[in-house]
Amino acid sequence: MRTTSTHARPSGERAAHAARAYWLCQGVSPVPKTSTHRVGSRHKERRARRLEDPAFRAEYERARIEIQQVDQIIRTLDHLREEAGYTKADLARLIGKDPASVRRLFTAAANPELKTVAALANALGARIEIVGEVGPNS
Template structure:
């Protein structure tokens, strides 16, 4: 058994605990959503030809704040910060419903605290978090 398969086996066992499952789903979705929004804002900043320092001046924050937002893998910005950055780029942050497949894969296990296939759930969430396509 490889280390990777042991990892998935252990994670699948952990996901049988409803509390762990809910925390894992919520954290995975938080990371994936934050990364998607931050990446879109950085792309918009580049397309607008704005430097990070210029963007920081526009929303009256230290340039280091914007550098950390766009450079850190562990960025955890507030919604307020993201909304300010978006406004400076002529954008706004919106909420959209998950498609039916995502509701089945993510929302139903989150609400129920269980899933019929914990390995598939873990791999799907991992794929969202890493933005890679992981076979399910």
């Protein structure tokens, strides 16, 4: 029995363009497969050198923590969506958003608007809560 996906995968030139776009967004120049150069090694070396600067390291860590927090929220919302039995398109309709934008929010490296995240949480019967921590900035 053969099943078909509702999501078409890009092929040919579109697939190559999508792959190049992905690697460029990751800060890496795409390298042809025939090259012996490891993809991303120059980026890693440059990042390692820049991390030696305390100011850069502090900003890098701040951004890394922010990204982890956003990713955790999105993973939690996606888990709640699956538990509720909604497709991404169903959820998009519930909050009055374009299904493609909600699909991208769950599947791509995105920086969603808090308003959208709050609407998704509300549609799933959840709420967003900020929990303070005792630390150097409190």
